Amino acid sequence: MLLGEHDHTLDDKNRLTLPAKFREGLGDGVVVTRGMDGCLYAYAAEHWHGTAERIRALDPLSRESRMMQRHFFSGAVRADLDKQGRMVLPASLLESADIRREVTVAGVYDHLEIWDRAKWRVHLHEVEGSAEDVAERLAN
Amino acid sequence: MLLGEHDHTLDDKNRLTLPAKFREGLGDGVVVTRGMDGCLYAYAAEHWHGTAERIRALDPLSRESRMMQRHFFSGAVRADLDKQGRMVLPASLLESADIRREVTVAGVYDHLEIWDRAKWRVHLHEVEGSAEDVAERLAN
DNA sequence: AAGATAGTGGGGTAGAGTGGGGAGTAGTGG
């Protein structure tokens, strides 16, 4: 299970060191794709298939489904880690998630999320207030 | 069953000694998460899975669900105890619960709650007056 | 009163995070 929040930095070569804690959970193959809400998702290669299947199963006769499929699949890249546990993030993905140098990597159960740090802060702050309301609704 | 209230202090390295009474109840694996009402929760690893499952089951195609999952899982950390029964609390969690040096650890049946001591006092005081009223409302 | 155990503090070391250099390969132009 991928948990926790880590601050890292991209170097000049667009390399990102994955937090050591996450490496074993990811195996040695990672798929990075455009995520939701302006971040990138990183899946262990074996878990990627499940998510991919969910998106693939959407009906391509619906325009919105096609948009989702393009969003996910055209942005997906298989990345391998070097001996130091780093992966190169394609410039196109970095741009689409508006990621600069300062990055936050968050574990969200079955995948990682890669955020521009400033954006992450804002997003998380936005949730804080409503988390307890949502929890209240989940309670029964 | 986890019961009772203990005053402890964080050291300079953000380590918290768990009260000896609680250690056997927690096994050797603990998961710490952002809790409700401005404290931290600490679960025995095996009890954590139930809570995690409820959050995981939310549909990630809904924005609210995604935000909830991020908040919970990115705020959760697996912490192991050292030989003295201490665990390191990540700075990001301490910050989000506004915990300084003086800490109160409270047992609440299946989990521990970690509070900034001053905040705990205030909260407890708040409850004191209203416990009977709340009980009345929860009754059916 | 003495010993044991819980709580607190500090130091050393392995490993994680970051940066830079060099070789190999693909792509482009002459």
Next chain:
DNA sequence: CCACTACTCCCCACTCTACCCCACTATCTT
């Protein structure tokens, strides 16, 4: 077809953090 360039991948080196171990004090128990 060859040569040059640019990019990518791999390896080496340094710094700093976090983890692990040891030591001390206070309190509770016998």
